[in-house]
Each structure stands twice: as structure tokens, then as C-alpha cells.
Amino acid sequence: MRLLIARCRVDYAGRLAAVLPEAVRLILIKADGSVCVHADDRAYKPLNWMNPPCTLREEAGPAGERILRVDSPRGEGLTITVSEVLHDSSHDLGVEPGSTKDGVEAELQRLLAEQPEVLGAGLRLIRREHPTAIGPVDLLLRDAVGVVAVEVKRHAGIDGVEQLTRYLELLNRDPILAPVRGVLAAQQVRPQARTLAGERGIACIVVDYAALRDADEPGDRLF
């Protein structure tokens, strides 16, 4: 990994065209050839970048300035014109062991599958990830009245309502299942989603992740 702090101008041409006027920035050149240009704010997003695979060439400009030219086989090009180098160092980082992540949405679905009564009294699980032609329904439940299709989301927006609506349309064409009711279960439901769901007779249920997890493994709260 090479770290460059330099006064530079940056030109990107590819999926769009972007220009960064001259200023001091961090230029990060990674072992896989990828390059990104960072300002002194916004942790996550670089000002400009080039994803691997790409090739890096270093040239001398007409006025003696250094030009870094990064090209990708996709026809994208990033040109960094360096007028002043304030820092330049290289480092060997070795292998990255990778991270282990404990996802929330999958966990939420698992917990709701084990505690379906949270979504309504008398509800029992038929199956998780019920397959349909247009994709799997997160949870399929039933009670004395009939079948319920559940869409599980961490943050439910309009797209979640639309998704569930498409599933319900399809499921309700099956005379054995119909009528199927819809439930949108999420940690947070956006107002627009709540309104649209209301118009379509879909219930919105806000679920408490911590409470579900505590109910699943009561011992955890002791630590």
C-alpha cells in the first residue's frame, strides 16, 4: 500500500465525467492496483476512485509534473496530475484475515420464525423463505382465519410494501392459499411505507430486535 499526500488535480472519465480542481488530498494506491483519492472528511466515500481490475502508469507531464494514469478494461480512466508531493510512503500490510459479521436482517427473520405470535395472536409458522416464481416469501404463517405472508425488513420503505404486494398478488392467485393477508414486519417503518401499506390493507408491525433476542436467549441479558 502506497500513501501519497499531494497537491493534485483529478479527472475521471467513464460512467460519468468528474473533475476535481487542484488541492491537497490523500492518494491511496493499494496492492491490487486500485486507487482512491480522499479528502479530509467523509470517512466512507472517496472523492474519486478506480476499482480493480485496473492498471497504473506513472508519466511525466509537459511541465515536469507527475501524472498518474489509471485505466480499467471497462473503458474508464482516472488521471491524477500531481503538482506537489508532501508525503510518499509504501507499506507491506500482509494478508487480511477478513471479518466475521453478525447480520441483523437474517437474524430478525430467524427470531420471528421462532416467535411468530409476536406478529399476531394464534399465528404459527408454515415455512421460512417460501419459494415463489418471483422470489421467496420471508415467512408464511397461518392462524384460524387463514394464511399470512410476512415481509421482514430492518427498515421498511415503500419498496418493501411493493415487494410484499407483488407476493400477495401471486399467492392470492392460488385458490388453495387464498385469501392471503400481508404483514410488513420491521424495526422501523417509514411513514410513506405505512401509508401505502394502509391503502393496500397490509399491516405494519414494528418489532423490537433486542426483546426478540432476549426472549430467544434469556441468559444474554445477564452479561
Added chain:
Amino acid sequence: MRLLIARCRVDYAGRLAAVLPEAVRLILIKADGSVCVHADDRAYKPLNWMNPPCTLREEAGPAGERILRVDSPRGEGLTITVSEVLHDSSHDLGVEPGSTKDGVEAELQRLLAEQPEVLGAGLRLIRREHPTAIGPVDLLLRDAVGVVAVEVKRHAGIDGVEQLTRYLELLNRDPILAPVRGVLAAQQVRPQARTLAGERGIACIVVDYAALRDADEPGDRLF
């Protein structure tokens, strides 16, 4: 901006839980307090990060190791346990002038507003960003037959069709405008979106950004 190359372990607890086992990584501490941890690959995405606003504290661990503790008011926490520092430097980058981008959706909308006939013979512009209760319609056009609502996207997916469908439902409730036809104009239309649009009588038009720009400023192609 502070650059740290260090052997470290990273723990994130917040919207999910993630652990990075000990390895050598780049730790980037920016002027706005944000922190991100990068491996030697993947230009764009940090292994772990904390967005502003957040606060950074530096502590000494039980075995004398340095611990960077980053906390956000949203209840997220990032803990970096440093066992060995290989590089440590700070740099003043000054102000970032910001970038100018060309070729984003707004640009596409502007060009289509100036050349509506691209979307259909005889079409003329009524207005851009036509306001409705559920948000602005990108373009409202008319021809001899009636009114056309246009949703402009760079890449049109199902959500674009849904968005336009909502607008059409609303516009068609207005007896003065109705009947309003729908057009989805995009540089790329996903198959699923094309199918759904077809079912709903919405036309999909693939637009050529370069051609639109050339027609807008013919001189450009000479350079």
C-alpha cells in the same frame, strides 16, 4: 488527516456486530473526526469505519497497548486495539474545493427537457419536476393525443416502474390531465423493469446520453 499503519484488532458494535482479527491495516483519521480502517485491497470500501459525527478517545489497554475508541451519538462504537505501530503521520490538507460531475440523472433530465421529441414525435415540454403530493414528476409532456409523464433514470429497475406507476395513478385522478400516459426513459432498462412496465402499459425508451449531449452542443464532438 492522520495516517496510521498498525497491527490491530477492530471491533464494531452498532447496526451489526463485526470483528476483525489482528492484522496490519491502514487507519485513517480525518479532520471531521471520522475514522476508517482499510486493507490493501478494494479501493472503495473500508473494512470498518465510523461516520461523523463521532468522538475519538485514545486509551491505554491493560497490557500497555493503545486503544482507539470511536463512539457515535447513534449508539454505535468502534474499538481499535493497536498492538504495533508501523507508521504514524499527520497532514494538513486544507479545504476541499469539491468536484463537478457531468452525466448524472439531473443532466439527463435537462437534456430530455430540451429535446422531448426524442421520447416521441410531436411531444412538447409542459414542465420539469412537476410537483405532486407524493413527489415531483421528472418531466410532464404533451402531444396531440394528451399528457405524458416521464420518469428519468440512468439505470431503470423495478423501483422506477413503481415510482412512475404511483405518479400515474395520482395524475389520472385529475380529470383535467387524464388520461396521462407513462414513459420510463433511461440509459439502461433492466429486463424485470421492462416486463413490469409492459404489463402496466408504460413505454420504456432507452436514451443515448452521448447523442443527446452532442445534439445539445454539436461543437463538442470536434474536440
Added chain:
DNA sequence: CCGTAAATGTCGTCG
């Protein structure tokens, strides 16, 4: 400050 839509989104997964 909240809500909404765009993004050079990026990243995994599955057909």
C-alpha cells in the same frame, strides 16, 4: 432534523 431519492453506488448470490 426527518424523509426521500440518487449513486461512477459496491458487494454477494444465484441462475
Added chain:
DNA sequence: CGACGACGTTTACGG
């Protein structure tokens, strides 16, 4: 390899 959906999406913009 392409389509599709999730993401600790992040980021910008408007009420």
C-alpha cells in the same frame, strides 16, 4: 457473465 437485492449502504437535497 448478467440480473437482482441487500447494504452498518452513504450522500445530497427539500420540507
